Amino acid sequence: MTRSSRTSPPPGTPVPPAQLGAPPPGSALGSHYSRCFGCGSDHPTGLHLAAVTPDSTTVEATFTVGEAHQGAPMLAHGGVLAAAMDEVLGMSVYLFRKPYVTARLETDYVLPVPVGTTLHLRAWCNGITGRKAYLEAEGRVGAPDGPVAVRAAALFVEVSMRHFAEHGDLAAITAEHQDYEVNP
Numbered sequence: 001m002t003r004s005s006r007t008s009p010p011p012g013t014p015v016p017p018a019q020l021g022a023p024p025p026g027s028a029l030g031s032h033y034s035r036c037f038g039c040g041s042d043h044p045t046g047l048h049l050a051a052v053t054p055d056s057t058t059v060e061a062t063f064t065v066g067e068a069h070q071g072a073p074m075l076a077h078g079g080v081l082a083a084a085m086d087e088v089l090g091m092s093v094y095l096f097r098k099p100y101v102t103a104r105l106e107t108d109y110v111l112p113v114p115v116g117t118t119l120h121l122r123a124w125c126n127g128i129t130g131r132k133a134y135l136e137a138e139g140r141v142g143a144p145d146g147p148v149a150v151r152a153a154a155l156f157v158e159v160s161m162r163h164f165a166e167h168g169d170l171a172a173i174t175a176e177h178q179d180y181e182v183n184p
């Protein structure tokens with residue numbers, strides 16, 4: 001992965017262990033919001049990512065490129081692929097049981113991805129220091145060990161739940177997840 005210093009953890013940054021309250025190894029990860037473009041089942045043209053965590057710290061997910069996701073004819077749009085990476089990265093950092101948002105996302109496009117392709121995504125954490133989480137992801141064509149089509153590195157920044165209340169609609173999220181608190 002070609003990544004900048006802004007998405008590379010400073011030397012010595014620890015990789016956190018699995019957190020208390022994280023889904024057990026092998027758990028399916030549900031959607032955080034039913035209308036989310038990345039994972040929501042109620043989004044008509046969304047990515048509908050289906051994800052599991054094999055070990056409570058990383059995420060594996062699949063996404064099948066549909067006709068609504070085209071850029072060039074019958075090829076995935078690069079922005080859609082970046083959205084898929086953002087989503088799987090967001091799912092993985094949430095395993096650390098704090099709210100984070102993407103601050104920076106860097107993407108390498110390695111292979112064209114035709115409509116109908118199932119991408120096998122994987123995301124993991126390279127370290128957390130203070131509010132900053134350094135994450136990485138890859139998408140492979142057709143199988144978990146297929147050729148890499150897309151790679152991403154990201155910086156996520158921890159926010160309070162007030163971020164979602166002040167700038168968005170926290171009530172819409174809490175209506176679906178009773179475990180989210182605005183003032184934990």
Ligand SMILES: CCCCCCCCCCCC(=O)SCCNC(=O)CCNC(=O)[C@H](O)C(C)(C)COP(=O)(O)OP(=O)(O)OC[C@H]1O[C@@H](n2cnc3c(N)ncnc32)[C@H](O)[C@@H]1OP(=O)(O)O
Pocket residue numbers: 006032086087090091094099100101102103104130131132155157159164173180
């Ligand atoms: C309900 C739950 C459901 C869970 C919801 C799950 C959603 C999953 C969806 C996928 C995730 C998304 O797409 S999230 C949506 C896309 N992202 C966003 O909308 C975020 C918009 N940006 C912001 O709100 C803000 O810029 C923040 C929160 C990222 C940072 O603002 P801030 O809180 O004032 O903090 P700030 O001091 O600026 O930055 C903190 C530290 O991070 C560094 N930093 C900040 N931005 C950058 C950057 N682009 N590149 C490098 N470094 C950066 C700063 O230098 C600083 O380092 P130092 O000085 O401390 O060393």
